[in-house]
Amino acid sequence: MVMSNKTQRCPLCGAKGAVHEARRTEYTYKEEKFYINQPALWCDRCDDAVITPADNKASLKDMATARAVIDKVLTPDEVRKARKKLGWTQEQAGEYFGGGPSAFGKYERGEIQIPKTVSVLLYTLSTNKALLDSIEKSLNSIIKEHDVFLDEHGEYFINTKKAG
Numbered sequence: 001m002v003m004s005n006k007t008q009r010c011p012l013c014g015a016k017g018a019v020h021e022a023r024r025t026e027y028t029y030k031e032e033k034f035y036i037n038q039p040a041l042w043c044d045r046c047d048d049a050v051i052t053p054a055d056n057k058a059s060l061k062d063m064a065t066a067r068a069v070i071d072k073v074l075t076p077d078e079v080r081k082a083r084k085k086l087g088w089t090q091e092q093a094g095e096y097f098g099g100g101p102s103a104f105g106k107y108e109r110g111e112i113q114i115p116k117t118v119s120v121l122l123y124t125l126s127t128n129k130a131l132l133d134s135i136e137k138s139l140n141s142i143i144k145e146h147d148v149f150l151d152e153h154g155e156y157f158i159n160t161k162k163a164g
């Protein structure tokens with residue numbers, strides 16, 4: 001992020017005193033008010049700010065965190081913490097929960113919000129080791145039951161008309 005406290009000309013009103021800095025700024029999401037330190041080019045004369053794409057990028061994680069709090073899902077930092085507690089890489093977590101190898105990187109940088117079902121499951125698993133073990137056992141049982149599809153060559157031969 002390029003951040004200079006030197007004053008610039010305001011592109012809105014032309015005044016010379018515009019300043020690029022982070023200021024406490026009010027936002028509304030789903031009728032809930034929240035504040036973040038929003039970097040922008042602030043002009044006191046027109047009482048307005050110009051927010052560049054770089055400013056938006058700098059405040060992305062704070063914005064995502066605010067929306068997560070309001071939506072009652074894990075915040076980007078909480079997603080990272082829960083995933084690391086389970087000892088999984090971002091790629092592994094994406095494989096277990098779906099979404100592909102880059103999904104968790106996006107959740108943790110605040111680029112996209114974690115789906116609620118994934119959030120609930122991730123939090124539950126990260127706080128309940130016994131449940132994680134139980135799920136792993138269940139998955140192994142399912143794999144075992146699928147042995148019914150193995151033919152005499154040890155290869156999967158799917159014929160649901162034949163199966164009882």
Ligand SMILES: [Zn+2]
Nearest residue numbers: 010013043046
């Ligand atoms: Zn201005």
